[in-house]
Amino acid sequence: MKSILDLVREFRESDPPLRYLRQDESVAYGKFLEFEVVHWNGNTRIVPSEALNLPGRPGDRSFMYRGQTVRYPTCGPSILRGVPADEWQIKARLTLERFRVAELELVLRGHPFEAVAGKRGFHVDYHALAQHYGIPTSLLDLTSNVEVAAFFAVARWDRDSASFQPMDSGTGVMYRFDWAAFGPGYSKFFEPVGFGPGLRPARQHAWTFRPHLGVDFQNVPHVSAFEFKHSKAASLELFERFDGGAWLYPPDCLASLVEKLRDLPFVTMHAIRHAARQDGAAPEDIERSAERAAHFLNATLGLDIVDGYELQPEEDDLEVARLQATALDDAFNKLRFGWRLTRTDPDSSMKAGA
Secondary structure (H helix, E strand, O other), X not given: OOOHHHHHHHHHHHXXXXXXXXXXXXXXXXEEOOEEEEXXXXXXXXXXXXXXXXXXXXXXXXXXXXXXXXXXXXXXXXXHOOOOOOHHHHHHHHHHHHHHHHHHHHHOOOOHHHHHXXXXXXXXXXXXXXXXXXXXXXXXXXXXXXXXXXXXXXXXXXXXXXXXXXXXXXXXXXXXXXXXXXXXXXXXXXXXXXXXXXOHHHHOOEEEEOOOOOOOHHHOOOEEEEEEEOOHHHHHHHHHHOHHHOOOOOOOOOHHHXXXXXXXXXXXXXXXXXXXXXXXXXXXXXXXXXXXXXXXXXHHHOOEEEOOOOOOOOHHHHHHHHHHHHHHHHHHOOHHHOOOEEEOOOOOOOOOOO
């Protein structure tokens, strides 16, 4: 059986890494390092260039990847894992997801990044952010970077030491998704997490995929699974590239905040009302709609509903956020004067582009 490094080399033959030209070479509007500003699903987004169909890519193809240390019988969104096949239980979980995302959006109101995004006209996808930071949703995590997926395929999270540990035995799996093969309109199922309040999604070239409910990702058209044999030597090579995972998980002003939100033992009426407004409820119907949803969640999932509570970011997190937002705003100034991209020889580099 092949190793993870064998798979990475094979994938790079059809998905060679980007190479950025020198500063004294010609540039093109809209390019910034490995990211580009594009109009995506009706919004202005910043996406990893490697995910786009660029000149020189073999067959004009691009791929998404997902790495797992173990191949499970099924692969699906976290919101429904272990949930009984009961219509009301499923509806309740999806309702909870909606309110957690609404809570995240409320928490980030006034966040320093919001001012930057508004100033630049960039869309923030709170649903994708929630998924990326660990709130159970109906989305799946993907990445457009082969090596990032390979790291997660060999890195086991150890709760006791709060660190990643390299896999040294067993069988892992890499999924490769020939996503553009869906044809016209395929982009509506995919969202770039990209630049945001935290640095992590950009480092990981993070994307989300929205499968139909109940569909096993492994059975989605154009998804291929490649199993490999774990070895400590191969795992350590990938660990070295990403500093044991630290490079993919930089200090992040959003992580601790979302962890608190994820672990809340209750749902706030503040979030429920906000979701009702966003979903188009008439002003006179918001309270009635919110109370009905609150009763449903309490009766179905046993969750308490709390009124008058608003989750707030810690001042230390806000200070980090202000510094990161300033740096990000400065970086956005370079979007107009970014880099023209070409493709490297597939054997010339196996390093991540960010």
